[in-house]
Amino acid sequence: MTSSERSIPTLDDVAKAAGVSTATVSRCLNSPDRVVERTRTRVMAAVEELGYTPNFGARVMAAKRTFTIGAIIPTMENAIFARGLQAFQEELHARGYTLLVSSSAYQPKVEEEQIRALIARGADGLLLIGYDRDASVYEYLERQQVPALIAWAFSETHKRPAIGFDNRASMRMLAENVIAHGHRKIGVISALTKGNDRAAQRLLGIKDALTQAQLDADALPIIETPYEIENGGTALAQLMNENPDLTAVMCGNDVLGVGALLRAKQMGINVPSALSITGFDDIELARIVSPQLTTVHVPHRQMGQQAAIELTALVEKTSAGKSVELASHVVLRESLGAPAIPI
Amino acid sequence: MTSSERSIPTLDDVAKAAGVSTATVSRCLNSPDRVVERTRTRVMAAVEELGYTPNFGARVMAAKRTFTIGAIIPTMENAIFARGLQAFQEELHARGYTLLVSSSAYQPKVEEEQIRALIARGADGLLLIGYDRDASVYEYLERQQVPALIAWAFSETHKRPAIGFDNRASMRMLAENVIAHGHRKIGVISALTKGNDRAAQRLLGIKDALTQAQLDADALPIIETPYEIENGGTALAQLMNENPDLTAVMCGNDVLGVGALLRAKQMGINVPSALSITGFDDIELARIVSPQLTTVHVPHRQMGQQAAIELTALVEKTSAGKSVELASHVVLRESLGAPAIPI
Structure with a gap:
């Protein structure tokens, strides 16, 4: 078997290589005691050579699956x-x-x-x-x-x-919490929502909470950017520049949240006294950053x-x-x- | 084709499914203009049905590779x-x-x-x-x-x-730096070195630097633990408990380093004034933690x-x-x- 012909080895390949019938190979794998030593050695050598591991092979034969x-x-x-x-x-x-x-x-x-x-x-x-x-x-x-x-x-x-x-309901819970803390001027840093239903649903969750609290969901400042720490920082700077009266920024996940938080610190914006920032996912980053990130535990x-x-x-x-x-x-x-x- | 028979579709499979010769399939894939519309449609339907994407298939045929x-x-x-x-x-x-x-x-x-x-x-x-x-x-x-x-x-x-x-030389550079800062009482939190040559080499790098500086490499306190943030914390507590005079702890990677650093803060040990901590890898964690982690950039x-x-x-x-x-x-x-x- 050369590398140019490699494919998943079959029972047939092993039988051919060992010069025995497929029934004999099967017997070697499932009831080795019923096969004479010399044949068994030859078959197992072919099994090894072809990378047809007995376990894998036997199970695939029985179950017609690759596991x-x-x-x-x-x-x-x-x-x-x-x-x-x-x-x-x-x-x-x-x-x-x-x-x-x-x-x-x-x-x-x-x-x-x-x-x-x-x-x-x-x-x-x-x-x-x-x-x-x-x-x-x-x-x-x-x-x-x-x-x-x-x-x-x-x-x-x-x-x-x-x-x-439920990404939407989860983010809504968090947004309700942000609003309950007294925030009315909220901005959002979201992942790109196109082709990403999790991101789109989380954004809808924030709007649900705003609408429920009789705040204008259509006026919500939103920046969409790919999930990267640096992007979270860039988006925060832009968001604060365009909306200096924001008191809370909700981020689509912890990666964006951590980026936003680090940038806020660099800009001299105290978190949370001047600006609250939240994430989503509860990955390790959220606990490691200082101040630690409020988030949704997934x-x-x-x-x-x-x-x-x-x-x-x-x-x-x-x-x-x-x-x-x-x-x-x-x-x-x-x-x-x-x-x-x-x- | 049922799920119980699935395997990498071959040119033969496509030819059989379309009821044409393999040469015709090959022509459809490589020079579609040379095949009449009706045949081409049938072949391409078989290609699609079998999941034999033209691109993939044509290239595998040409190169005998799976890419x-x-x-x-x-x-x-x-x-x-x-x-x-x-x-x-x-x-x-x-x-x-x-x-x-x-x-x-x-x-x-x-x-x-x-x-x-x-x-x-x-x-x-x-x-x-x-x-x-x-x-x-x-x-x-x-x-x-x-x-x-x-x-x-x-x-x-x-x-x-x-x-x-070079894991050994890289960690040696960092250890030389730690020693140059004045540290003489150094401890190590390493990954498990068995079966992990990167971890073993990094440990040797620290010993190289100690020996070079005429410090006793054999007396180096070492705790080995799997790469997990929590483990870094547990190891730090144990290391400081057993060796309260340590002034620097070098960790086998940033994950252990961040765990050690967070635990030191919890224990009221000021980093770096009471204890220096270093990592290895320069992953994002190292920049996010506060104080930021000295490390080796990979x-x-x-x-x-x-x-x-x-x-x-x-x-x-x-x-x-x-x-x-x-x-x-x-x-x-x-x-x-x-x-x-x-x-």
């Missing part, structure tokens, strides 16, 4: 998805599955390529982040009969299996673990596909306070 | 590898390759399973972190004729192709980009395998100062 799960996340940077993914992988590993991860850099076209590549590489099932993608992608997945589970989002209006949380590990349980159930056809909404909660930390009383 | 690169990193948490991997992926994508990533949780057995899984899934080449693994793994890679490139490490004593930096993006260039060259046989040592440098920030003068 590989693919996950496509928008980014590997900034650890937004890292903790959930780690829990996802641990639970998959405990169930005998290998996880292959791909990152789309928030580009729908790249995600689509990666879905095709993972299916071509034999993925039994896919984990996808959020609902927002072209209908043709879902049609393709259905044609390929590869189960896909949505994570990091949950909405009752979507029928697809999802393990996630159940990363629980989500990753439950997603692994549900996706393998879909693959093994022990579940017909269900959706689970996990609870999130507001984490009040030092970066949110009451607005200063105008002198 | 998939696998990377196995020790962890997806804490963003230690995130920035380098993102650059690796961007450069691969520009060259038409898809990246699949797997995480071994720092477990050699898991890494070995993942190497086999990625090769079984058709990876053209692999990126591996550090040199330290069983000889049988390297033998397996050679038998499979799959090129592997080492990253995050560089050593002239190893012949394998590597794009990295050229994450440059390493990821150059690794993609070299690994694709190995796959395409335009390189016979070379190693490149990238420069690292010490980043002096607030967490390192002179030791307090005893009163």
Whole structure:
């Protein structure tokens, strides 16, 4: 076998290499005691040579599966998805599955390529982040009969299996909290909402709370920028420049929140006495920055673990596909306070 | 094609599904103008149905490659590898390759399973972190004729192709700096060195500097603990409890460094006036924490980009395998100062 001919080794390949029947290979793998030593040695040498590990091979033969799960996340940077993914992988590993991860850099076209590549590489099932993608992608997945589970989002209006949380309601809770602290002049630094339903839903959550409090949601100053610490800083400077009377800036996630907070400090704006800043996700950054960031806690590990349980159930056809909404909660930390009383 | 029969679709599969010869499929993909409309439509429908994307298929046919690169990193948490991997992926994508990533949780057995899984899934080449693994793994890679490139490490004593930096010399530079600040009572919080040559080399670098300065390297207090922020904190408390006269604690990476720093603050130990703390990696955490962490800057993006260039060259046989040592440098920030003068 040369590298130019590599593909997933089949039972046939092993039989051919060992010069025995496929039944003999199967017997070597499943009931080695029933095969004479010399044959067994030859077969196992072929198994090893071809990288057809007995375990893997035997299980694939029995189950017609590859025991590989693919996950496509928008980014590997900034650890937004890292903790959930780690829990996802641990639970998959405990169930005998290998996880292959791909990152789309928030580009729908790249995600689509990666879905095709993972299916071509034999993925039994896919984990996808959020609902927002072209209908043709879902049609393709259905044609390929590869189960896909949505994570990091949950909405009752979507029928697809999802393990996630309600981004809109979660951010609304936080916004209600900001308003309850006395803030009326609020600005927003959001991720790009196009193609990102989590970001779009979080923005709607802030508007829900403003409307409920009889504040003008249409007048809300919003800057959209990709999730990067530096971008959070640049957006904060622009937002404060254009709206110097803001007393609170709500950010679409902790990465933007930390960037905004560090820039505010650099600009000599005291947080929270002159300006409150909030995030979303409750990743480690939020606790490390000083003052610590008020945010929404996302159940990363629980989500990753439950997603692994549900996706393998879909693959093994022990579940017909269900959706689970996990609870999130507001984490009040030092970066949110009451607005200063105008002198 | 049902999910139980899924595998990488071949030219034959497309030809069979469309009811034409493989030559006709090939012509549709490479010179569509030379095929009548009706046939072309049928073939392209089969191509689409089977997930045999024309681009991918045509290129695999021409090159006998899958254009998939696998990377196995020790962890997806804490963003230690995130920035380098993102650059690796961007450069691969520009060259038409898809990246699949797997995480071994720092477990050699898991890494070995993942190497086999990625090769079984058709990876053209692999990126591996550090040199330290069983000889049988390297033998397996050679038998499979799959090129592997080492990253995050560089050593002239190893012949394998590597794009990295000298962990030992880099940490030695930082330790020399700590000693030059006047520190004589130094402690270390290291990652587990077993199976992790980067961690082992960094520890040796500290000892090199101590020996050079005629300090007793054998008496160096060391705690080994897995890379986790919490662990850095726990280790700091233990280290200070057992060695209250320490004036500097050098940590094996920024994650441990940030954990140690936060715990020192909680314990009422002023950094740096009562205790200096250093890290390694220069990930974002190091700049976000207050006081900011003195560390070693690792050229994450440059390493990821150059690794993609070299690994694709190995796959395409335009390189016979070379190693490149990238420069690292010490980043002096607030967490390192002179030791307090005893009163």
